[in-house]
Amino acid sequence: MTTELSVILAGGGTAGHVSPLLAIGDALRAAAPGVEITALGTADGLEARLVPAAGYRLETINKVPFPRRPNAAMFSFPFKFKAAIDQAKAILTEAKADAVVGVGGYVCTPVYLAANKLGIPVFIHEANARAGLANKLGARKAAGIGVAYASSGLAGARVVGMPMRKSIAAMxxxxxxxxxxxxxxxxxxxxxxxxxxxxxxxxxxxxxxxxxxxxxxxxxxxxxxxxxxxxxxxxxxxxxxxxxxxxxxxxxxxxxxxxxxxxxxxxxxxxxxxxxxxxxxxxxxxxxxxxxxxxxxxxxxxxxxxxxxxxxxxxxxxxxxxxxxxxxxxxxxxxxxxxxxxxxxxGRNDAAEAMAAMVLEGTKQQSTGRHPKMGS
Missing domain, CATH: 3.40.50.2000 (Glycogen Phosphorylase B;)
Incomplete structure (x- = not known):
């Protein structure tokens, strides 16, 4: 019996989220060839095209933007948001996820909350010099945080740079x-x-x-x-x-x-x-x-x-x-x-590898044996 690792990569919307997401996925596969990776995004984000094209399985949940001003959407938001959390919980459970890696965007908030409820460790990468709302929330209970800029404002974060795919990192x-x-x-x-x-x-x-x-x-x-x-x-x-x-x-x-x-x-x-x-x-x-x-x-x-x-x-x-x-x-x-x-x-070109090492080491410490899988 062996224990394979199941990792959920959460984020999307724009190339600014999808590109580092895929870079971390590639680095995880290189460091741990047996890892099972599932990307989690929304159906209308750029990830719907880029993730499958990169060879990763994509699961989707509903996009539920947080109302930033009083409007009709604020009344239905709690119900839609709970539904998105439930969708994320179902995907994490089905994948027998050992870890969630999030890069921010609309999809991440319900995924972070779902992972917390299920006791799954969350690892975050924040790309911007000023952290977004989803990652600010997720960072409160994160098992590890990597950032591109020291000014992100996320306590306990380690500056690793920006994860990027080898086609650019080594060009x-x-x-x-x-x-x-x-x-x-x-x-x-x-x-x-x-x-x-x-x-x-x-x-x-x-x-x-x-x-x-x-x-x-x-x-x-x-x-x-x-x-x-x-x-x-x-x-x-x-x-x-x-x-x-x-x-x-x-x-x-x-x-x-x-x-x-x-x-x-x-x-x-x-x-x-x-x-x-x-x-x-x-x-x-x-x-x-x-x-x-x-x-x-x-x-x-x-x-x-x-x-x-x-x-x-x-x-x-x-x-x-x-x-x-x-x-x-x-x-x-x-x-x-x-x-x-x-x-x-x-320039710094080893951020994807640094994030992969953070996830593998942190998951080994926190969730060894939590979801054993049969293997040869």
């Missing part, structure tokens, strides 16, 4: 550049600017860049504009906007190609993006999301302070700024080289 951007540019339809020798607002896109960034096609043509550079799924930009005739040196796509499957191809990137400062830019050593212009609790500006602070990135407020990212600041920076090879070195010095 050599210089070696990959020719193939990456070819894969993205870009010329190997012309400077490349990649613009991305993340998996959901960024309307304000999209507007500023799409209004700058004459400046792009005049600069003689290439701009790969990743607009976000369902957010392709059209001209007056309804055709996809196009111009000299300008190419748009809604999504890039495998951001390692975008990082390897880019001389400079314009992006939101989601925690995953900031940490990946550092590991890849890509200079960047960061435009924090102007809503939320200000975590994106905090996420960018260390990279900007080190000289690896430039920060501009969302309202300040205009066509004029793009033409007078971003495009000239793309042409300044010495400045980009210095930014690249500064960014790479901030």
């Amino acid at each position: 050599d951007t210089a070696a990959l550049r020719p193939a990456a540019r070819a894969a993205l339809g870009l010329d190997e020798h012309t400077p490349v600017l990649v613009v991305t607002g993340g998996s959901s896109g960024a309307a304000s960034i999209n507007r500023a860049v799409s209004a700058s096609l004459p400046a792009i043509a005049e600069a003689g550079v290439q701009v790969l504009h990743i607009t976000g799924a369902g957010k392709g930009i059209t001209d007056a005739s309804g055709a996809l906007l196009a111009g000299a040196g300008y190419r748009q796509v809604e999504y890039v499957d495998g951001m390692q190609n975008a990082y390897a191809a880019a001389d400079l990137i314009v992006a939101r400062s989601g925690a995953g993006t900031v940490c990946e830019l550092a590991v890849a050593g890509v200079p960047s212009v960061l435009v924090p999301l102007p809503i939320g609790n200000g975590e994106q500006k905090l996420n960018a602070a260390d990279l900007v302070g080190a000289g690896g990135a430039v920060l501009i407020d969302d309202a300040g990212f205009t066509p004029e700024y793009f033409a007078t600041e971003v495009l000239p920076l793309l042409a300044n090879a010495p400045a980009l080289a210095a930014m690249s070195a500064a960014a790479r010095a901030q």
Whole structure:
């Protein structure tokens, strides 16, 4: 008889949650080949596509956002939330879960509470410089907490960095550049600017860049504009906007190609993006999301302070700024080289392995023999 480990990976909604989730799963499989992993998310999050594509089984529960202001939803919330907890309990019980690993998002709160009720240890990774509500709640009874930033505010947390998949954590951007540019339809020798607002896109960034096609043509550079799924930009005739040196796509499957191809990137400062830019050593212009609790500006602070990135407020990212600041920076090879070195010095690429070790050691201490499984 052997005891295999059953781990639930909880989280989702955006690539910022799903990517570290999958990275931790990969690291767990590498460290403990017999581990049974089930991902738990919602049916309408990005995990519904990315998790099965990565080879993991996905179970879903209902998405129940917490009402942040008085409205009709607040009256039905307690009943829907209890139902989500019950759904999570059923999944954890069916999987004979030995541990839950959560990365935040709507799905995590009911999963954390369900795990607490069942006596299953919870391990948390917080990606942002300021922790979200779900992880703040889960951290109160967590068996272990890893964070990307020391400023997260979670007591007892250990700074491990951002879990990322090997395709990015171990990438050599210089070696990959020719193939990456070819894969993205870009010329190997012309400077490349990649613009991305993340998996959901960024309307304000999209507007500023799409209004700058004459400046792009005049600069003689290439701009790969990743607009976000369902957010392709059209001209007056309804055709996809196009111009000299300008190419748009809604999504890039495998951001390692975008990082390897880019001389400079314009992006939101989601925690995953900031940490990946550092590991890849890509200079960047960061435009924090102007809503939320200000975590994106905090996420960018260390990279900007080190000289690896430039920060501009969302309202300040205009066509004029793009033409007078971003495009000239793309042409300044010495400045980009210095930014690249500064960014790479901030990078940490072993967070997924650190989280896997935390889970395996913590689960061994707390739940050995709790769910023995028959084996050879």
